[in-house]
Amino acid sequence: MNLTNFIREYSDAVKKGDAAIFAGAGTSIDSGYVNWKGLLKPFAEELDLDIEKEHDLIGIAQYYLNHKRNRASINQKILNAFTKDVETNETIKVMTKLPIETYWTTNYDSLIEDGLKANNRKPDIKITEEDLALNIKDRDAIVYKMHGDKNSPYDAVLVKDDYEMYDEKRSLFTTSLRADLISKTFLFIGFSFEDPNLERILAKIKILIGSNSRTHYYITKEVSKEDYLIDGVLNEEEYLYDSIKQKLKIEDLKRYGIETILIEQYTRIPEILESINQRLLTESIFISGSISQYSERWSEAKVNELCFNLANSLLKNNYRIVSGFGLGVGSNIINGALQQIYSDKYQNVNDYLKLFPFPQSLQNKNLNIKDAWTDYRRMMISNSGICIFIFGNKLVDGKYELANGMQEEFDIALKLNKKVIPVPTTCNMSEKLFDNLERDGIFPSYLKEYKKRLKNTDDKKLVDLLIEIIKKLQG
Incomplete structure (x- = not known):
């Protein structure tokens, strides 16, 4: 989708109070936190697997749990990875400055809620189903942490068992997200769309309301030849494969009303978000x-x-x-x-x-x-x-x-x-x-x-x- 049109349309949604943000692991990387591959790399190595060759990351986590027979070591690794001292990043700063009331995330860290506080906004954080029944007075934004929080690693959603039991253990999160996806305009940032929960929810919405679904937006980096240069030589086969796959993915997301905005570098995201902020300020x-x-x-x-x-x-x-x-x-x-x-x-x-x-x-x-x-x-x-x-x-x-x-x-x-x-x-x-x-x-x-x-x-x-x-x- 054209970037100018996106900024105009999403700004209108923010102005009307209809906007939401879904933040994935990519929004935390610049602060020094690991992405899913980084988190699961030690697990894969202990299983004699190469994380770079794996695509089913949830499966890797499940294999590791099967191997260990308990979650203690998984919980400890989550705690160690996301409780270290880090600084915020520009994406988080601008994202939490926008006058948006609804934030969803699969991240375990606290960058979003910390960013809201830094911008003098009071967050209402939803981690458990019990949290959904309580509302903080005078809140400025709600943060739904649908996969849990670093301070409760024993309850984090990580392995296949967790995903398979999600609708039973966290059915209210599923219901709330489904309602927001129907009534709000989402912007997906730092997200790969590999999460089975979200894909299942989007599919259900498509069945329920068909072509009447809202338009949502997804910002991602365009597959570029520069990323496939090895010592100045282009790995053309891999570049063409990933380029074709990205185009197919973009077309597939349109089934759910999700328009893709391609950018040259992820470093442009704060600039784009600031453009939205400035448009609102004018x-x-x-x-x-x-x-x-x-x-x-x-x-x-x-x-x-x-x-x-x-x-x-x-x-x-x-x-x-x-x-x-x-x-x-x-x-x-x-x-x-x-x-x-x-x-x-x-x-x-x-x-x-x-x-x-x-x-x-x-x-x-x-x-x-x-x-x-x-x-x-x-x-x-x-x-x-x-x-x-x-x-x-x-x-x-x-x-x-x-x-x-x-x-x-x-x-x-x-x-x-x-x-x-x-x-x-x-x-x-x-x-x-x-x-x-x-x-x-x-x-x-x-x-x-x-x-x-x-x-x-x-x-x-x-x-x-x-x-x-x-x-x-x-x-």
């Missing part, structure tokens, strides 16, 4: 603004009208708004957003409006309120992809001056690589920010075609112009 618009001193051009009534109409129009076009409570601006942004939410968005306020009221005091006297505000601004802006700056003045000791808080928010936005749109026709700090971009020679290329219009557009047409620029930024 649908969240941060509005920075404050005003205490009005003018003949910008009377209080006109300021209120602009703020209301801007928020209202953004919501009509299905954008989300991120904002603080800027004096003279914030309340009208909220009113404009709420009017549209209650009339057209089924009152789902949290899905469309994120508000960040600034703390006015701190309980911890060792912290500086200005430092706290800076951290707060950074958190606010990180939740958006496009930042609009309007007006920007304040009253200090009886005198009006430009809002230095807006300057700080602008600087933070630039450092975080956000798309900035200072609106010069609203005067004050926003005009200064616009002029400084020109003066410093760092005027964004995406604004150059709008430079004259931003300076000269009639105030009544300003909202339409801003919506036009935002849509252009999204592509």
